[in-house]
Amino acid sequence: MKAHRWYTPWLLTAPALIWLAVFSLWPALNTGVLSFTNVHTLSGGQFIGVRNYVLMWQDPQLRDAILNTVIFMVVCVPLLTFLPLLLALLVQRTLPFMGFFRTVFYFPVIASAVVVALIWQWLLDDRGLVNGLGRQAGLIHHTLPFLTDRWLLLSSAIALTVWKGLGYYMVLYLSALGNVRRELHEAAAVDGAGTVRRFCSVTVPGVRGTMALVSVLIAVNAMRVFTELYVLGGRTGGVGGQDVSLVMLIQQAASGSDGRIGYASALSVLLFVLTVGPLLLLARWNRRTD
Amino acid sequence: MPRVRAGFTPAAVAAIAAITTVALSGCGVGGTSSDAAKQSVAADAPLKGTITFQTWSLKNDKFTPYFTGLVQDFETRHPGTTINWIDQPGDGYTDKVTSQVTSGSLPDVVNLPPDIAHSVAKVGGLLDLTKNVPTLAQDYVHSGVAAYGYADLGADSYGLPWYLGTDISLWNKAMLQRDGLDPAHLPKTFDDLLAQAKVMHDRSGGKDYLMSRPPGLSDIVNSGTALMTSDGKKFAFNTPGAAAMLDKYTAAYAAGYLPSDVLTSTYEGNSALFNKQEVAWTTGGGNYIQSTQQTNPSLTPLIVPSPALDTAPLYVQGVSVAAKSKNLPLALAFAEFVTDDTNQVNFVKLAPGYLPGSAASANNPAYSKSDGTAQGDASVFAYQDMQKAVNFTPPVWTDAMNTVLNQQIALAMTGKESAKQALDNAVNRADQLLDQ
Numbered sequence: 001m002k003a004h005r006w007y008t009p010w011l012l013t014a015p016a017l018i019w020l021a022v023f024s025l026w027p028a029l030n031t032g033v034l035s036f037t038n039v040h041t042l043s044g045g046q047f048i049g050v051r052n053y054v055l056m057w058q059d060p061q062l063r064d065a066i067l068n069t070v071i072f073m074v075v076c077v078p079l080l081t082f083l084p085l086l087l088a089l090l091v092q093r094t095l096p097f098m099g100f101f102r103t104v105f106y107f108p109v110i111a112s113a114v115v116v117a118l119i120w121q122w123l124l125d126d127r128g129l130v131n132g133l134g135r136q137a138g139l140i141h142h143t144l145p146f147l148t149d150r151w152l153l154l155s156s157a158i159a160l161t162v163w164k165g166l167g168y169y170m171v172l173y174l175s176a177l178g179n180v181r182r183e184l185h186e187a188a189a190v191d192g193a194g195t196v197r198r199f200c201s202v203t204v205p206g207v208r209g210t211m212a213l214v215s216v217l218i219a220v221n222a223m224r225v226f227t228e229l230y231v232l233g234g235r236t237g238g239v240g241g242q243d244v245s246l247v248m249l250i251q252q253a254a255s256g257s258d259g260r261i262g263y264a265s266a267l268s269v270l271l272f273v274l275t276v277g278p279l280l281l282l283a284r285w286n287r288r289t290d
Numbered sequence: 291m292p293r294v295r296a297g298f299t300p301a302a303v304a305a306i307a308a309i310t311t312v313a314l315s316g317c318g319v320g321g322t323s324s325d326a327a328k329q330s331v332a333a334d335a336p337l338k339g340t341i342t343f344q345t346w347s348l349k350n351d352k353f354t355p356y357f358t359g360l361v362q363d364f365e366t367r368h369p370g371t372t373i374n375w376i377d378q379p380g381d382g383y384t385d386k387v388t389s390q391v392t393s394g395s396l397p398d399v400v401n402l403p404p405d406i407a408h409s410v411a412k413v414g415g416l417l418d419l420t421k422n423v424p425t426l427a428q429d430y431v432h433s434g435v436a437a438y439g440y441a442d443l444g445a446d447s448y449g450l451p452w453y454l455g456t457d458i459s460l461w462n463k464a465m466l467q468r469d470g471l472d473p474a475h476l477p478k479t480f481d482d483l484l485a486q487a488k489v490m491h492d493r494s495g496g497k498d499y500l501m502s503r504p505p506g507l508s509d510i511v512n513s514g515t516a517l518m519t520s521d522g523k524k525f526a527f528n529t530p531g532a533a534a535m536l537d538k539y540t541a542a543y544a545a546g547y548l549p550s551d552v553l554t555s556t557y558e559g560n561s562a563l564f565n566k567q568e569v570a571w572t573t574g575g576g577n578y579i580q581s582t583q584q585t586n587p588s589l590t591p592l593i594v595p596s597p598a599l600d601t602a603p604l605y606v607q608g609v610s611v612a613a614k615s616k617n618l619p620l621a622l623a624f625a626e627f628v629t630d631d632t633n634q635v636n637f638v639k640l641a642p643g644y645l646p647g648s649a650a651s652a653n654n655p656a657y658s659k660s661d662g663t664a665q666g667d668a669s670v671f672a673y674q675d676m677q678k679a680v681n682f683t684p685p686v687w688t689d690a691m692n693t694v695l696n697q698q699i700a701l702a703m704t705g706k707e708s709a710k711q712a713l714d715n716a717v718n719r720a721d722q723l724l725d726q
Contacts, residue, residue: 147554234555240701256689257409
């Protein structure tokens with residue numbers, strides 16, 4: 001059998017490496033460099049040292065953006081880690097119509113995020129279905145300001161994200177649950193373990209690897225939250241910009257013909273640092289539990 | 291076991307330095323030159339070759355024959371020339387022009403409003419027309435020429451005024467009458483509007499609205515407030531007059547005279563609400579009634595036009611010449627041809643309610659005569675408003691500043707901040723953005 005030449009592996013991986021270098025590594029490096037300049041959309045700009053990073057801390061919206069983004073992540077990670085697992089356990093059973101329910105639960109995943117957010121916008125509007133039904137049922141006497149109250153809007157965006165993500169992570173768990181041996185459940189049942197005990201001692205350890213993966217995916221996606229808040233809160237990020245996220249702040253800084261690309265790059269570096277932190281924590285937690 | 295040295299090896303340092311250097315060269319950091327903008331174009335240079343002419347959202351059944359004829363006319367007068375006419379869609383024009391500038395593909399002659407022209411002129415992308423069109427001040431209306439002159443760029447001008455527009459007021463007669471308001475006595479000032487908004491709200495039980503937009507720069511200017519200091523270096527719209535105006539809006543919003551969703555993402559805009567007959571007042575261009583004949587014919591007979599409340603806004607469209615055009619003589623000649631008096635008058639005939647930017651025709655008394663229809667009246671009001679209309683938006687006003695102002699206004703209107711505090715915050719933040 002003929003031996004491969006030394007460059008064969010490089011040749012095979014070259015397309016992926018070139019793609020990675022051009023569309024990931026290069027832009028990332030360039031963003032880091034731009035964060036030390038005052039480059040605008042149309043003008044070249046100059047090096048200004050760490051001025052953008054100093055300006056960041058004088059930006060009154062940054063605190064709100066970090067707080068909203070971190071809350072978004074802290075709430076979404078546990079909800080989207082455990083709820084899809086429970087859902088997967090439900091639809092895993094071989095009962096009539098289970099295929100239908102799996103499709104229904106997965107449906108929000110394939111719907112466009114913008115379309116879904118617009119539907120929620122109509123639902124949560126002052127004259128929307130939720131307020132209308134609430135009033136008719138006598139549950140509320142005043143309109144609930146889902147789209148104008150800071151915390152209600154943030155909660156609505158979280159609820160939307162969880163609802164839309166459930167199906168996707170459910171499918172990941174369904175695949176993982178298939179690998180949990182039935183004998184383990186039967187042995188635990190023989191030993192007298194109830195449903196909750198079997199869930200904690202058999203199911204969770206069996207899908208722990210998937211749980212770690214799901215947590216990481218959710219954390220990264222939550223740190224990049226944009227569409228849900230943008231559509232529900234508008235381009236200003238809710239009333240007074242109180243529901244702005246870090247990515248929205250980056251978008252606002254960089255948009256228009258006078259976009260502050262240097263400042264937006266500094267914000268992007270901050271987002272990167274804030275995203276890497278939780279990922280390292282999750283990786284550490286995963287190693288500990290192995 | 292050998293110890294592994296902490297830190298970077300010389301090779302790693304060299305690699306990082308090399309990557310950084312390459313990255314720097316790629317990011318476009320460096321000064322820009324305005325030499326191209328300042329160059330003189332020989333007036334007697336022969337006209338030949340090919341150029342591209344870009345318009346903004348004007349390729350349609352109504353305007354395409356005009357532009358086709360315009361180009362043919364020019365090419366016939368100047369044999370050996372070719373004008374490639376391209377049109378960009380209405381949405382995302384700023385982004386399109388921005389990408390054309392950064393990629394060095396800005397068309398030779400380009401239709402730009404003053405704010406986009408300012409951004410392009412700042413980086414030396416447009417030809418100085420004060421120098422190259424000696425009759426600029428005489429041939430074009432003063433307000434139009436002034437819109438393309440920028441305090442931060444000296445005494446130069448970067449656009450030939452093409453067509454001018456303004457906003458007039460438009461009212462739904464049926465809704466006014468239903469709520470006991472007289473279409474013959476329409477509001478003339480913001481305070482009149484507030485008073486009638488209360489009447490409409492009270493008589494309709496809160497179902498009908500007269501007002502349906504949050505305040506903006508135009509309201510601040512109409513409160514008698516200058517947006518910037520006299521030297522144009524700082525914002526200064528946090529005045530008691532502006533705060534009083536904002537307080538009135540806040541009170542009106544709290545009393546339910548405006549739809550509750552004007553501050554949310556579900557707000558469709560006062561024009562959309564007017565078209566749906568949910569509000570009885572909107573502002574629009576002089577051709578608004580004509581356009582509703584195609585889009586909403588049942589509404590058209592109900593519309594009553596009137597002059598704008600307080601001072602009307604001035605909207606200017608102009609034609610600029612790319613400083614890096616490879617055929618500047620032809621580009622300049624064609625830009626002047628497009629905006630000469632004859633062609634401007636012919637163009638505006640297709641767009642009632644707009645006025646030509648050429649001095650010879652802007653004050654033509656023909657524009658002040660109505661044919662007796664509501665559209666005719668609207669055109670006359672637009673003409674009258676245009677005589678004292680003001681361009682409210684300073685060229686240094688950016689999207690980011692507008693976002694900040696809207697955020698602060700929303701905080702004030704929802705009672706989370708006082709009007710004074712909101713305006714102070716907006717001014718401070720706008721000043722910070724100006725310095726960046």
